[in-house]
Amino acid sequence: MAKIAVLAGDGIGPEIIAEGLKVLKAVAPQHGQDLEFTEALVGGAAYDATGHPLPPETLELVQNSDAIFFGAVGGPKYDVIPDPNMRPERGALLPLRKKLGLYANLRPCILYSALSSACPLRADLVEGGFDILVVRELTGGLYFGQPKSWEGDNAIDTCLYSREEITRILHVAFKAAQKRPNKRVVSVDKANVLETSRLWRDTATKVAAEYPDVELSHQLVDATAMDLVRRPQSFDVIVTENLFGDILSDEAAQLTGSLGMLPSASLGQGTFGLYEPSHGSAPDIAGTGKANPLATILSAALLLRYSLGAEAAALQIEKAVEIVLNAGHRTGDIAETPDTKIVTCTEMGDLVVAAL
Amino acid sequence: MAKIAVLAGDGIGPEIIAEGLKVLKAVAPQHGQDLEFTEALVGGAAYDATGHPLPPETLELVQNSDAIFFGAVGGPKYDVIPDPNMRPERGALLPLRKKLGLYANLRPCILYSALSSACPLRADLVEGGFDILVVRELTGGLYFGQPKSWEGDNAIDTCLYSREEITRILHVAFKAAQKRPNKRVVSVDKANVLETSRLWRDTATKVAAEYPDVELSHQLVDATAMDLVRRPQSFDVIVTENLFGDILSDEAAQLTGSLGMLPSASLGQGTFGLYEPSHGSAPDIAGTGKANPLATILSAALLLRYSLGAEAAALQIEKAVEIVLNAGHRTGDIAETPDTKIVTCTEMGDLVVAAL
Ligand SMILES: CC(C)[C@H](C(=O)O)[C@@H](O)C(=O)O
Numbered sequence: 001m002a003k004i005a006v007l008a009g010d011g012i013g014p015e016i017i018a019e020g021l022k023v024l025k026a027v028a029p030q031h032g033q034d035l036e037f038t039e040a041l042v043g044g045a046a047y048d049a050t051g052h053p054l055p056p057e058t059l060e061l062v063q064n065s066d067a068i069f070f071g072a073v074g075g076p077k078y079d080v081i082p083d084p085n086m087r088p089e090r091g092a093l094l095p096l097r098k099k100l101g102l103y104a105n106l107r108p109c110i111l112y113s114a115l116s117s118a119c120p121l122r123a124d125l126v127e128g129g130f131d132i133l134v135v136r137e138l139t140g141g142l143y144f145g146q147p148k149s150w151e152g153d154n155a156i157d158t159c160l161y162s163r164e165e166i167t168r169i170l171h172v173a174f175k176a177a178q179k180r181p182n183k184r185v186v187s188v189d190k191a192n193v194l195e196t197s198r199l200w201r202d203t204a205t206k207v208a209a210e211y212p213d214v215e216l217s218h219q220l221v222d223a224t225a226m227d228l229v230r231r232p233q234s235f236d237v238i239v240t241e242n243l244f245g246d247i248l249s250d251e252a253a254q255l256t257g258s259l260g261m262l263p264s265a266s267l268g269q270g271t272f273g274l275y276e277p278s279h280g281s282a283p284d285i286a287g288t289g290k291a292n293p294l295a296t297i298l299s300a301a302l303l304l305r306y307s308l309g310a311e312a313a314a315l316q317i318e319k320a321v322e323i324v325l326n327a328g329h330r331t332g333d334i335a336e337t338p339d340t341k342i343v344t345c346t347e348m349g350d351l352v353v354a355a356l
Numbered sequence: 357m358a359k360i361a362v363l364a365g366d367g368i369g370p371e372i373i374a375e376g377l378k379v380l381k382a383v384a385p386q387h388g389q390d391l392e393f394t395e396a397l398v399g400g401a402a403y404d405a406t407g408h409p410l411p412p413e414t415l416e417l418v419q420n421s422d423a424i425f426f427g428a429v430g431g432p433k434y435d436v437i438p439d440p441n442m443r444p445e446r447g448a449l450l451p452l453r454k455k456l457g458l459y460a461n462l463r464p465c466i467l468y469s470a471l472s473s474a475c476p477l478r479a480d481l482v483e484g485g486f487d488i489l490v491v492r493e494l495t496g497g498l499y500f501g502q503p504k505s506w507e508g509d510n511a512i513d514t515c516l517y518s519r520e521e522i523t524r525i526l527h528v529a530f531k532a533a534q535k536r537p538n539k540r541v542v543s544v545d546k547a548n549v550l551e552t553s554r555l556w557r558d559t560a561t562k563v564a565a566e567y568p569d570v571e572l573s574h575q576l577v578d579a580t581a582m583d584l585v586r587r588p589q590s591f592d593v594i595v596t597e598n599l600f601g602d603i604l605s606d607e608a609a610q611l612t613g614s615l616g617m618l619p620s621a622s623l624g625q626g627t628f629g630l631y632e633p634s635h636g637s638a639p640d641i642a643g644t645g646k647a648n649p650l651a652t653i654l655s656a657a658l659l660l661r662y663s664l665g666a667e668a669a670a671l672q673i674e675k676a677v678e679i680v681l682n683a684g685h686r687t688g689d690i691a692e693t694p695d696t697k698i699v700t701c702t703e704m705g706d707l708v709v710a711a712l
């Protein structure tokens with residue numbers, strides 16, 4: 001039996017997680033997967049209830065689980081908590097990543113052909129779609145380095161990387177590329193300015209030698225921000241450090257026009273992982289039924305694939321989502337025209353279950 | 357008499373600077389501007405000739421000048437110089453910015469209506485064009501903070517900001533916004549993760565109090581990378597720290613589809629400034645006549661505006677560029693269709709002079 005910690009969080013978190021669970025519960029038995037779900041508080045919801053965004057009970061639960069199914073955390077209400085380390089991001093999300101060693105964040109940015117009209121780019125630049133996998137280092141760099149402080153009129157953040165940290169994320173990227181038709185990795189850095197980037201580039205070149213079937217190129221982060229817009233189809237796997245990955249994965253996600261469709265997986269050594277939609281908690285639409293649960297449902301597929309090795313179950317979900325989209329069902333965020341008939345979050349979950 | 361240091365640099369630098377000078381020399385006398393131009397070596401060209409990318413003679417010249425007219429530096433040949441501090445970026449460009457106190461980098465990202473078909477975004481997202489001014493802090497942050505080193509298998513970069521550094525760049529942004537019709541400033545940071553960003557946000561809020569006619573909002577860098585793609589027309593002035601500014605200004609520039617059109621100004625206290633195109637040295641097309649000199653010509657306009665206070669002369673150049681574009685003249689990078697008749701770099705310079 002696999003233990004799944006369910007951390008719904010804030011905003012639309014509970015609604016989208018409910019649909020993800022519906023799908024997981026429908027699929028798992030068909031593939032002999034016996035899943036036990038245990039819910040726990042996280043983020044603003046946990047802060048409100050217990051005074052801490054990551055209460056000890058929650059941490060204990062996840063440490064005794066096989067995977068975390070995560071909704072979203074944060075919201076304007078919690079941005080004003082005086083101690084930043086009690087806010088959902090720095091008090092829950094970042095500690096979860098760091099304490100659980102989830103160093104590899106995988107963000108597939110796929111332009112679905114059924115949704116190509118939602119893409120903000122000119123049609124001729126994206127004909128035939130694109131499929132970019134952003135592999136982001138998630139436990140190093142400027143996010144966690146010490147010293148990190150603001151005292152009086154001066155503040156400091158520190159960007160640290162070791163060869164070991166870079167090596168292991170590069171292996172994730174190369175292994176992922178090996179399984180893809182194009183087998184290309186672009187390693188993104190700012191090696192003309194940063195020492196951590198020079199170490200990154202040197203390491204990438206060395207790791208690449210172990211993957212002769214994969215083509216490696218290096219690109220500066222500013223040039224990559226441009227090329228994503230200009231020729232998204234030229235990318236296959238992008239691997240980069242934490243902060244660059246934050247920015248570039250969001251840019252790439254937006255280029256699909258369907259952020260509400262994009263799942264993510266955060267992995268460490270072994271099969272443990274945290275699975276969450278790439279979008280945030282969208283407090284403005286919480287409770288309205290407008291949320292798109294597909295990113296969460298597709299995150300459930302990644303959970304089955306990476307933490308439980310249930311590839312067929314993952315594919316079944318991904319197939320069902322495609323069927324639902326091809327049949328023309330849309331939540332508001334991915335509606336093509338003002339006349340498109342809109343389904344609610346719950347209806348979308350039901351549609352996917354029906355299409356399984 | 358105003359002294360202009362001319363640093364053409366590498367790649368297409370000399371070709372584009374030649375056209376910029378042609379235009380400056382034609383315009384200046386009409387506005388009573390007496391300019392003295394002195395050329396000096398910089399970048400790879402200086403390294404080849406003297407062993408240093410910023411020779412003492414060049415530094416002395418610029419320190420005794422009223423403005424620097426800069427081409428571009430760098431190229432693959434110089435990326436492999438073993439000591440990174442002898443490469444054009446870290447040996448010349450960054451020291452010039454730092455030593456001359458050029459803390460305010462202004463990058464206008466304008467979608468010209470004559471060039472709207474070059475824009476990579478869907479036409480309905482950019483109808484009527486857009487006009488974004490990116491104000492980038494240029495002498496602080498991760499670019500210059502110490503410690504900064506790579507030793508063995510560990511590397512470190514340090515991001516430092518003081519309230520004073522942030523305050524002065526915010527003033528530049530607010531003053532620029534006051535002169536624009538929409539009077540809106542978006543201050544971009546990563547305040548949910550970085551301490552330097554928390555100081556940045558706090559400072560921005562305080563400086564804003566002095567500009568009641570300007571509307572300030574704060575946005576996270578990842579959300580900004582998305583919104584630039586999704587709704588570029590919603591931006592007016594963007595102000596941000598050095599590294600975020602590097603990435604976002606390039607993204608915004610690419611959204612115009614005409615990087616070859618975009619000038620930049622780097623300013624300090626007083627009227628001294630460095631003026632250069634936003635694009636790089638493009639070694640692949642150097643010497644072929646394919647370079648677009650318009651970004652450099654428009655940088656000459658900024659030189660007249662900011663360092664010499666010659667607003668009318670600046671407008672005359674900007675007007676001439678528009679006339680030339682409206683008449684359909686194009687270099688290859690901004691050609692609409694494969695049939696568009698292409699002019700060379702020199703021809704484009706001549707056309708602008710003729711249109712003055
Ligand atoms: C909420 C924030 C701390 C987080 C990050 O920057 O990593 C988010 O933007 C993300 O990408 O998961």
Ligand SMILES: CC(C)[C@H](C(=O)O)[C@@H](O)C(=O)O
Pocket residue numbers: 192193222445446449602
């Ligand atoms: C060449 C490089 C050091 C520079 C920067 O990062 O500032 C360039 O990208 C720029 O934007 O002027």
